[in-house]
């Protein structure tokens with residue numbers, strides 16, 4: 001087996017894939033569903049329903065609010081209770097549509113049959129039609145960042161796509177939602193890849209899977225045997241192997257330059273494996289994106305599991321399915337322990353990018369007191385972007401943003417490898433995140449003036 005990986009940095013956090021072997025079950029419908037209008041990168045969606053309106057499962061409730069935006073669909077049937085604002089997974093108060101759930105009535109346009117539709121059976125689907133269906137269905141990246149998928153399929157004229165890479169790495173500890181999806185819906189994922197390749201007008205597709213998922217590697221190698229267009233790429237278990245730039249490096253050997261360059265500048269379009277599945281459902285089943293695979297996990301949870309969750313479901317209802325919030329202090333994360341966002345309460349709803357709800361015990365979450373930097377350079381050696389984290393953290397803390405920009409702080413992918421490895425327990429990522437967001441604000445303001 002030819003196992004590949006990225007060129008620089010990386011760490012090996014404990015896996016803790018507690019729910020690896022637990023088959024996915026459909027989570028019960030919530031009593032009330034909460035839909036943030038901003039579940040993606042770009043302009044928030046605009047509500048097109050009002051209090052008292054009746055909706056079905058799959059009814060559009062908010063339209064795209066700009067070019068870089070995505071519509072939001074109801075995952076439940078019922079009555080619009082109110083349009084309000086609540087604290088979402090980002091920790092900020094954001095506008096939401098709240099729907100009281102009544103029954104489970106679906107839009108008639110959605111094909112709910114299990115019949116597998118293939119691209120070969122639908123030669124009438126043009127690249128433009130596929131992109132349009134993905135756009136209308138509100139499909140966004142399902143791996144966390146939430147970039148509208150149709151935009152990635154329409155690269156700028158200066159870039160030419162040569163391949164689609166499916167990101168099936170799932171290198172973040174604890175999370176198993178993508179693995180379960182692969183084991184349970186491999187045929188649909190492969191049709192999704194076919195659709196993405198046709199939409200991007202490329203002849204080559206890769207699926208990158210870490211070697212800690214041998215069952216998935218074997219399954220996809222078997223299903224694609226004889227298809228020279230598709231290559232399954234076993235990847236060394238190494239965090240952050242699933243970072244977009246790290247994946248492109250591992251699979252193609254090409255390095256994506258610093259921002260604003262994106263993977264398609266070196267010929268690659270990267271899509272998460274969950275996105276490939278959502279693309280299949282959007283194009284072949286006329287099903288908008290309103291439910292997703294989510295892992296609910298944590299060492300102290302009585303029954304960690306994988307769930308097919310209607311978006312808008314409050315996380316508390318999922319934690320209750322796993323035996324409830326454990327006794328004592330706990331830290332709740334949307335996502336895994338490396339890149340997840342800490343949440344202030346359990347009422348935060350599952351959104352398009354929620355791959356995991358992770359409960360970390362107080363003891364695990366407790367930080368050791370920060371000590372002075374001993375100039376060991378461990379943070380430098382593990383940084384997958386080739387940065388100098390200790391320097392960026394210091395520049396950010398001292399508000400030396402001009403210098404931080406020169407040192408390419410915007411290239412930081414916020415993987416946390418530096419902080420994880422620091423023997424002095426320095427809050428490197430906290431400072432770098434602050435510096436990066438400030439520098440990005442400065443760059444945006446500068447560009448707006450131009």
Ligand code: SF4
Pocket residue numbers: 382383384385386387388389392411412413414415416417418419429432
């Ligand atoms: S968080 Fe940023 S600075 Fe730290 S290791 Fe990751 S990419 Fe490098």
Ligand code: SF4
Pocket residue numbers: 372373374375376377378379380390421422423424425426428
């Ligand atoms: S790993 Fe920590 S102690 Fe070592 S150089 Fe980086 S910040 Fe300093």
